[in-house]
Amino acid sequence: MTGTRQNTSRTVVILLIVIIAAAAFMFPLAWMLLTSLRPRADIYKEVPTIIPEAFNLDNYRYILSQEKFLRFFLNSVVVTTCTVSIVLFSSLMGGYAFGMRRFRGQNMLFYLVTLVLAVPYIMYLVPIFVMEMYLNLRNTWLGLILPYVALNLPWGLLIMRGAFSTIPLDLKDSATIDGCSEFRFVFSISTPILKPALAATTIITFVFVWEEFLFASSINVRNYTLPVYFKFLLVETQGQEWGKVGAVVIVTILPVLILFLGFRNFFIKGLSEGMLKG
Numbered sequence: 682m683t684g685t686r687q688n689t690s691r692t693v694v695i696l697l698i699v700i701i702a703a704a705a706f707m708f709p710l711a712w713m714l715l716t717s718l719r720p721r722a723d724i725y726k727e728v729p730t731i732i733p734e735a736f737n738l739d740n741y742r743y744i745l746s747q748e749k750f751l752r753f754f755l756n757s758v759v760v761t762t763c764t765v766s767i768v769l770f771s772s773l774m775g776g777y778a779f780g781m782r783r784f785r786g787q788n789m790l791f792y793l794v795t796l797v798l799a800v801p802y803i804m805y806l807v808p809i810f811v812m813e814m815y816l817n818l819r820n821t822w823l824g825l826i827l828p829y830v831a832l833n834l835p836w837g838l839l840i841m842r843g844a845f846s847t848i849p850l851d852l853k854d855s856a857t858i859d860g861c862s863e864f865r866f867v868f869s870i871s872t873p874i875l876k877p878a879l880a881a882t883t884i885i886t887f888v889f890v891w892e893e894f895l896f897a898s899s900i901n902v903r904n905y906t907l908p909v910y911f912k913f914l915l916v917e918t919q920g921q922e923w924g925k926v927g928a929v930v931i932v933t934i935l936p937v938l939i940l941f942l943g944f945r946n947f948f949i950k951g952l953s954e955g956m957l958k959g
Contacts, residue, residue: 710934717741717927724923740928750910750929757907759822761890764829768837768886769879771830776841776878777867781853791842797835803895805832810900820903828900829890837882844878845871880944888937907933 712731716724717740719733744750778784779791809828810819818824848871856866872879894908914922914929 713927713930717924717931719924721922721924740922740924741932743925744914744928744932749913753905753907753910756822756901756904757891760825760829760904760906761887763822763826764833764890765883765886767826767830768833769882771834772837772841772882773867773872773875773879775834775838776845777863777871779838779842780845781848781850791838795835795839797832798839802832806895806899809896813900820901822901822904825896825901825904825906828896829886829893833886833889836885840878840882840885841875844875848874884941884944887940891937892933 715731715733718736718738720735720737720739723730723733723735779787805828813819813824818827852870853866856870861870892908893906897906898909898912911926911929914926918925
């Protein structure tokens, strides 16, 4: 009986800690959402309130009517979609090679690739900037997509290598005996098994590219992505229109939130399989 009470008390304490931590993380987002729905006069009144006296969508109508915002949004969609697609394909093929094939120098090559993760990505900015100047890739979508692929591919390989290592070799041997090629094994047989790992790779890459600011504001000055729009909005409004800023924040976060909620179960399982068994 005493042990049961202790377990119950421990569960309640852990639950309270989780609830408090979740509330602390969610409060800024909730406050930004409420700010985006407030009239400008309600934001600057002398005694602020948590719940707005009136709700309106004027801030969302404003940003969605701006040609610059829509252009930046399109750039983000193109760059993110292309980067995620390339990373997924490359991670799938590389994960198969590192996880199910055996060749000389395999481990050394894998460690060299994943060594990219040990270096802060800001350190790559200047070399990539100079390299793209010589290759005439600046101010193009490709000039932004390629660095994003290079920075996110190690994560994908790390996850997919671990996921492929969980597939029994007997399955591959049986498929080979039945005349299944390696490409067909990867895309027709392995892919359905690796959905959690693919979901984890997708979410990690999507979040990085969708919200990345440094490379987007330095390398691609003609095709800015959505995070750079914050800088222009603050300059245009002279830092006074926080309702519009809040609307941009919510619109920017919404795709990430939808993606994570849609694949959250796969995401957790994919990380556990890929990271722990990699």
